[in-house]
Amino acid sequence: MEKAYLVLSNGMVFEGRPIGAPGDSIGELVFTTGVEGYLETLTDPSYAGQIIMQTFPLIGNYGVIEADFEGQCFAKGYVVRELCDAPSNFRSQYELDRFLKDRGICGICGVDTRQITRIIREEGVMNAGIFSAPPSDLGAIAAYSCAGAVAQVSHREPKVFLPEGEEKFRVALIDYGAKQNIIRSLCKRGCRVIRLPYDVSARDVMSLDVDGIMLSNGPGDPAENNYAIQQIRILMGRVPIFGICLGHQLTALAMGGETMKLKYGHRGGNQPVTRLSDGRCFITSQNHGYAVVSESMKGKAELSFINANDGSCEGLDYPDKRCFTVQFHPEAACGPHDTEFLFDRFMAMMGGKSHA
Numbered sequence: 001m002e003k004a005y006l007v008l009s010n011g012m013v014f015e016g017r018p019i020g021a022p023g024d025s026i027g028e029l030v031f032t033t034g035v036e037g038y039l040e041t042l043t044d045p046s047y048a049g050q051i052i053m054q055t056f057p058l059i060g061n062y063g064v065i066e067a068d069f070e071g072q073c074f075a076k077g078y079v080v081r082e083l084c085d086a087p088s089n090f091r092s093q094y095e096l097d098r099f100l101k102d103r104g105i106c107g108i109c110g111v112d113t114r115q116i117t118r119i120i121r122e123e124g125v126m127n128a129g130i131f132s133a134p135p136s137d138l139g140a141i142a143a144y145s146c147a148g149a150v151a152q153v154s155h156r157e158p159k160v161f162l163p164e165g166e167e168k169f170r171v172a173l174i175d176y177g178a179k180q181n182i183i184r185s186l187c188k189r190g191c192r193v194i195r196l197p198y199d200v201s202a203r204d205v206m207s208l209d210v211d212g213i214m215l216s217n218g219p220g221d222p223a224e225n226n227y228a229i230q231q232i233r234i235l236m237g238r239v240p241i242f243g244i245c246l247g248h249q250l251t252a253l254a255m256g257g258e259t260m261k262l263k264y265g266h267r268g269g270n271q272p273v274t275r276l277s278d279g280r281c282f283i284t285s286q287n288h289g290y291a292v293v294s295e296s297m298k299g300k301a302e303l304s305f306i307n308a309n310d311g312s313c314e315g316l317d318y319p320d321k322r323c324f325t326v327q328f329h330p331e332a333a334c335g336p337h338d339t340e341f342l343f344d345r346f347m348a349m350m351g352g353k354s355h356a
Contacts, residue, residue: 016110020100027076033268045177048074049146063092078107149220176218215247243325272308284328
């Protein structure tokens with residue numbers, strides 16, 4: 001039987017079976033705790049440069065449904081305990097293994113994902129590689145860096161998405177790696193969405209005469225994106241702004257805050273978040289390895305949400321700038337509609353109201 005090997009940067013080796021495309025690959029190994037949603041995970045551009053490991057033991061059981069894709073697949077590899085080769089779902093089009101092969105994504109199954117997850121939780125996110133034979137030198141794994149990820153995933157050409165029904169607002173979506181459901185969530189509320197590349201200038205955004213600006217999710221270290229941070233600083237206060245995930249982090253940096261790398265990040269569709277105004281807890285979808293340092297935002301913004309597990313910053317309000325941002329994904333329909341009200345709040349702000 002053909003073998004594959006997952007090799008961690010700390011030297012640990014896990015033997016399994018190859019899945020997906022043949023070949024070797026190196027990336028940053030991260031785990032996601034979603035029980036389902038593997039298609040949305042694989043097509044989330046925020047995973048660019050990373051090897052994704054699913055903690056749920058059986059993956060692929062409902063096959064591949066292209067209508068559920070959030071974007072292109074930019075992952076560097078895929079790790080599962082067991083890959084289903086006989087999916088059962090009336091919407092299924094083909095098997096997950098074919099999805100990986102068609103996109104040149106190599107993977108491994110048959111490894112103890114529970115053990116590997118515990119290692120990452122103890123030691124933190126680390127580089128790793130998937131190989132057909134264990135390498136004698138770990139230098140290439142140690143040297144790997146996921147740099148310039150936003151430029152890799154952002155669409156280069158502007159594109160307009162028409163609203164469902166009557167047009168109410170024009171929204172500029174700055175694409176740092178935007179998920180498709182952000183666009184759908186805006187369009188179904190009557191927004192004409194103009195998707196713009198990550199390096200669009202503030203002047204070009206405002207020349208479009210938009211009612212609001214959406215700052216999307218995206219991959220990598222937020223502090224790398226100096227130009228984007230400068231443009232957000234210029235845009236703040238001009239029109240209502242709503243930031244999600246990387247957009248949340250970039251806005252904080254634009255306002256003089258700081259970000260930090262988390263030990264192993266928050267990834268999955270079951271992340272608890274507490275709203276500070278009333279103590280209500282929401283189950284959210286998240287995918288990020290960095291977080292805003294709450295203390296750095298004192299006097300600059302109001303903390304609105306915190307992570308119920310570790311207390312990290314999950315939301316910020318900038319009342320005098322007509323801007324609010326969240327670290328989680330309100331478009332991901334976890335509960336299934338737990339935090340969709342944030343889009344309605346954005347609509348209300350564009351309509352001249354302070355609250356939804």
